[in-house]
Amino acid sequence: MVFTVSSWHRQVRLNEDTDVMFVQLCFKRCSVRALLHNVVQQPATETSTFSIFGRFPGARKQTSQSDMSKERRVLQYVLQTASRGDPDSVLAAVDKYGREKEWNMSVGDEKGAILDRFVKERAPQTMLELGTYMGYSAVRMVRLLPQGAKFITVEVNQDNAAVAKEIIAFAGLQDRIIQVLAETAEVIPQLKSKFNVESFDMVFIDHWKDFYLRDIKLLEQNKLLRKGTVVVADNIIFPGAPDYADYVRTCGKYESTFHEGKINGKKPDGMEKSVYRG
Numbered sequence: 001m002v003f004t005v006s007s008w009h010r011q012v013r014l015n016e017d018t019d020v021m022f023v024q025l026c027f028k029r030c031s032v033r034a035l036l037h038n039v040v041q042q043p044a045t046e047t048s049t050f051s052i053f054g055r056f057p058g059a060r061k062q063t064s065q066s067d068m069s070k071e072r073r074v075l076q077y078v079l080q081t082a083s084r085g086d087p088d089s090v091l092a093a094v095d096k097y098g099r100e101k102e103w104n105m106s107v108g109d110e111k112g113a114i115l116d117r118f119v120k121e122r123a124p125q126t127m128l129e130l131g132t133y134m135g136y137s138a139v140r141m142v143r144l145l146p147q148g149a150k151f152i153t154v155e156v157n158q159d160n161a162a163v164a165k166e167i168i169a170f171a172g173l174q175d176r177i178i179q180v181l182a183e184t185a186e187v188i189p190q191l192k193s194k195f196n197v198e199s200f201d202m203v204f205i206d207h208w209k210d211f212y213l214r215d216i217k218l219l220e221q222n223k224l225l226r227k228g229t230v231v232v233a234d235n236i237i238f239p240g241a242p243d244y245a246d247y248v249r250t251c252g253k254y255e256s257t258f259h260e261g262k263i264n265g266k267k268p269d270g271m272e273k274s275v276y277r278g
């Protein structure tokens with residue numbers, strides 16, 4: 001039998017023999033980093049996916065519905081109910097599944113509408129997302145980007161990245177999204193050289209909340225932000241990123257505003273929009 005242990009921050013699958021030490025290790029922040037050695041850059045494939053693990057995506061084979069991860073069940077629902085090549089129908093299917101069947105940590109339609117407004121206002125030519133998950137927000141944002149815009153999304157979890165790859169392809173956006181399978185702190189310093197970006201017009205931060213502050217500082221240090229870059233961070237209230245919110249509001253480098261939006265129409269949350277002063 002296979003169990004899934006999860007919290008907002010972590011999800012780990014284990015069998016009955018898995019010992020407690022292993023689970024504890026998996027739930028420590030450093031465990032992810034321990035997996036990352038031998039940085040290997042793969043050449044671009046037709047699906048524009050890159051991996052620092054040396055292979056991508058290689059998700060586990062799952063046979064029955066009960067053996068599937070929640071993310072695979074969402075994917076199956078999308079494939080069965082949405083229309084191929086129609087990003088809006090893909091978003092609607094993920095939202096419907098989340099509302100009616102099982103909640104998932106995609107940004108969702110209420111905060112997604114706020115994100116849509118920010119993307120339309122900024123019309124970025126270069127955009128970075130930290131935390132792809134199943135590709136919902138990537139599909140959401142890329143459908144609104146000007147043609148020719150470069151969109152890079154980073155995800156450390158191989159299974160999530162594999163699901164995202166299928167959802168993005170089903171939405172017909174595989175040629176417009178560069179998926180990177182990596183830990184953000186590993187890849188941020190390599191973005192200029194490996195992906196030929198000077199700086200980003202917009203950044204969406206939506207990975208684990210205790211990495212927000214570390215990673216915005218890394219983006220600054222690597223000169224990936226410029227005057228007018230719009231940095232949007234999700235989950236400012238729940239589960240919350242207080243050190244990040246405090247930094248962008250008080251450090252003087254950003255013009256920062258909070259935008260309220262609920263999770264699944266119920267739980268109070270919101271996004272911080274911070275415009276870099278340069």
Ligand SMILES: C[S@@+](CC[C@H](N)C(=O)[O-])C[C@H]1O[C@@H](n2cnc3c(N)ncnc32)[C@H](O)[C@@H]1O
Pocket residue numbers: 105106107108130131132133134135136137138154155156157160182183184185206207208211
């Ligand atoms: C809240 S979900 C992202 C949701 C997605 N942006 C959406 O709205 O559709 C967070 C994702 O960030 C990934 N993640 C967490 N820490 C990361 C890190 N340091 N580097 C890369 N990905 C990370 C997790 O594996 C998870 O899939």
